[in-house]
Amino acid sequence: MQAGPLEKSGHAGGPPRRSGMDSSGRARPRGAAGNAPAAWPQRQRRVPMPLSKHGYPRPLILKDGREVWLRPLQPVEDEARLFTFLGSLSDEDRWYLDFDAVDPEAVRRELLECNPRCVLPIVAVDTRDAVLALATLQRHHPGARGHIGRVRVTVAPAARGQRLGTYVFLDLIQLAVELGLRVLMAQFVRGVEDQAIRAVRRLDFFEQAVVPDYAKDPRGNSYDLVIMLKRVHRGYDDF
Numbered sequence: 720m721q722a723g724p725l726e727k728s729g730h731a732g733g734p735p736r737r738s739g740m741d742s743s744g745r746a747r748p749r750g751a752a753g754n755a756p757a758a759w760p761q762r763q764r765r766v767p768m769p770l771s772k773h774g775y776p777r778p779l780i781l782k783d784g785r786e787v788w789l790r791p792l793q794p795v796e797d798e799a800r801l802f803t804f805l806g807s808l809s810d811e812d813r814w815y816l817d818f819d820a821v822d823p824e825a826v827r828r829e830l831l832e833c834n835p836r837c838v839l840p841i842v843a844v845d846t847r848d849a850v851l852a853l854a855t856l857q858r859h860h861p862g863a864r865g866h867i868g869r870v871r872v873t874v875a876p877a878a879r880g881q882r883l884g885t886y887v888f889l890d891l892i893q894l895a896v897e898l899g900l901r902v903l904m905a906q907f908v909r910g911v912e913d914q915a916i917r918a919v920r921r922l923d924f925f926e927q928a929v930v931p932d933y934a935k936d937p938r939g940n941s942y943d944l945v946i947m948l949k950r951v952h953r954g955y956d957d958f
Contacts, residue, residue: 801830804875885921885922911936919949927946
């Protein structure tokens with residue numbers, strides 16, 4: 720909650736206080752330099768992500784004509800569907816995830832019981848509610864990185880090559896605009912996720928940095944980590 724006029728100025732309707740004095744007339748404590756306040760200002764509270772205005776569930780049509788819906792992951796209703804989706808991934812796909820996809824507690828902690836103020840899981844489901852893709856938009860607490868969001872998309876093997884991953888990234892970009900984020904970051908393993916790198920480059924993600932030999936495959940081979948960024952516009956003009 721943002722502070723109102725009273726909280727911002729410290730007074731309302733009375734004579735202004737002298738700089739450096741509190742309400743009782745005593746001098747306020749100062750920092751070591753003599754000018755800075757003794758404590759950092761309180762951070763603004765992070766509000767939940769405004770999903771009601773984003774139009775979920777959102778329909779999509781894949782290249783093969785299948786109808787798919789994008790919507791937030793429901794922690795209770797989608798738990799079994801989520802585990803089925805993760806089970807459809809190959810061992811190598813699961814290897815590159817940010818969590819242990821075969822550990823139910825890790826999955827619950829990462830996706831089903833996550834803080835909605837910081838992490839938003841999105842799923843793409845077919846007409847039978849089977850999960851075909853999983854995406855996350857993670858944002859930081861207010862502060863130096865509060866304007867940055869990190870995104871990741873994983874598509875089921877049976878739905879790859881149908882532009883589903885691209886559609887999900889486009890949805891995350893629009894959601895980032897509505898959240899007021901300014902930068903989106905995505906990380907990929909070069910030599911493993913090259914198709915995803917090419918796809919997001921067409922969405923104006925650019926290669927910001929490469930960390931050599933950062934990731935390893937199950938056999939111990941090293942791969943570079945590619946960090947890609949996208950500058951997010953403040954909004955779209957109506958047309």
